Amino acid sequence: MIRVHVNDPLEKEAIEMLKAKPQLNVTCEHLEKEKLLAMIPEIEVLIVRSATKVTADVIERGTKLRLICRAGVGLDNIDVETAQKRGIKVLNTPGASAISVAELTFGLMLAAARHIARGTLDLKNGIWTKKDLEGVELFGKTLGIIGIGTIGREVAKRAIVFGMNVVAYDPYVQRFEGVRIVNLDELYAVSDFITLHVPLTKETKHLINAESIAKMKDGVIIVNTSRGGVIDEAALYDALVKRKVYAAALDVFEVEPPNDELRKKLLQLPYIVATPHIGASTIEAQTRVAKELLQRLFEELKIS
Structure with missing residues (x-):
C-alpha cells in the first residue's frame, strides 16, 4: 500500500475518496514541523495546503517521498528546487x-473604492459618516493587472464588463483579448487601480516598493490577492499615510497572521480593507481544488 499523509485540512469528500482506494494507506492530521520530520521517512505522498512549509530538511528526510501535492495555486511554501533534485514530483491546482x-479581488476593489468596510463599521458603532465617505467609480478607470495568468484573466473579464480600461504586464503573455499588454513603468503611470496576480519569487519579492509606488498615479488603489511578499508593506504604509496611495485592499500579508508592529499599524489606517487570506475560501473553489488534485494524484499513481 502507498502511504499518503494529508497534513492540512482537505474537503471531507476528498478524504473519503482517498480512503476508498484500497491501494492507499491514508492518514490525516496536521503535524507541526518536528512531528512531520519524524513521520516523513514513511510517507510516499504528502498532501498540503498553505499552512505546511515543506522545507528542504523535510524533503531530504523523505526517503520514500514520491509526490508532494499542494491543494491550491502557489508553491512558495514548498522547496520545489530540492524536490526536483530528489526526483520528487510536485503537483498543484493552479x-x-x-x-x-x-x-x-473585485469585491476588495469595490470595497476600497467605496469605503464599504469603514461605512459598515461606523454604522455598527452608531456613527453616521455619509459626508466623509465619498468614493470613486470603477467605470471608465484604468485597471493595471500585474500577472495575466489564470486568475488575472478572470479579473480582466470582469473589469471589461464594468466598463474599465484594462492594461496588463506579464513577461510570458503577448496578447489577451480586450487587454493592452504594456511594460511595468507604463502600467504604473496609467493605472487608477493596480491588482497583483503573481507568484512569490526572487523576481517578484517587493515588486511594489517605494520606487515603483513613486511611478504610480497619485490616488492609485492597490489590491493584492496573490502573495504578501510581493508588496513592501512598509513602503505601502508610508504611501498611504502621505496619501500617494488612495487606498489598499489586501487579502495576503508578508507576515501571516499580520500581528507584528508594522502590519498592526497598517491595518489601523482607515484607507485599508483587509481579509485573512480567503481568496480560495469558497465552497465551490475547495470542491474544485480537491477534485482536481485527486484526479492528478490518481493519474500519477495510476490508480483508477
Whole structure:
C-alpha cells in the first residue's frame, strides 16, 4: 500500500475518496514541523495546503517521498528546487480557485473604492459618516493587472464588463483579448487601480516598493490577492499615510497572521480593507481544488 499523509485540512469528500482506494494507506492530521520530520521517512505522498512549509530538511528526510501535492495555486511554501533534485514530483491546482480569487479581488476593489468596510463599521458603532465617505467609480478607470495568468484573466473579464480600461504586464503573455499588454513603468503611470496576480519569487519579492509606488498615479488603489511578499508593506504604509496611495485592499500579508508592529499599524489606517487570506475560501473553489488534485494524484499513481 502507498502511504499518503494529508497534513492540512482537505474537503471531507476528498478524504473519503482517498480512503476508498484500497491501494492507499491514508492518514490525516496536521503535524507541526518536528512531528512531520519524524513521520516523513514513511510517507510516499504528502498532501498540503498553505499552512505546511515543506522545507528542504523535510524533503531530504523523505526517503520514500514520491509526490508532494499542494491543494491550491502557489508553491512558495514548498522547496520545489530540492524536490526536483530528489526526483520528487510536485503537483498543484493552479486553475481550480481562479474564479473565487477573481471575485474576491473585485469585491476588495469595490470595497476600497467605496469605503464599504469603514461605512459598515461606523454604522455598527452608531456613527453616521455619509459626508466623509465619498468614493470613486470603477467605470471608465484604468485597471493595471500585474500577472495575466489564470486568475488575472478572470479579473480582466470582469473589469471589461464594468466598463474599465484594462492594461496588463506579464513577461510570458503577448496578447489577451480586450487587454493592452504594456511594460511595468507604463502600467504604473496609467493605472487608477493596480491588482497583483503573481507568484512569490526572487523576481517578484517587493515588486511594489517605494520606487515603483513613486511611478504610480497619485490616488492609485492597490489590491493584492496573490502573495504578501510581493508588496513592501512598509513602503505601502508610508504611501498611504502621505496619501500617494488612495487606498489598499489586501487579502495576503508578508507576515501571516499580520500581528507584528508594522502590519498592526497598517491595518489601523482607515484607507485599508483587509481579509485573512480567503481568496480560495469558497465552497465551490475547495470542491474544485480537491477534485482536481485527486484526479492528478490518481493519474500519477495510476490508480483508477
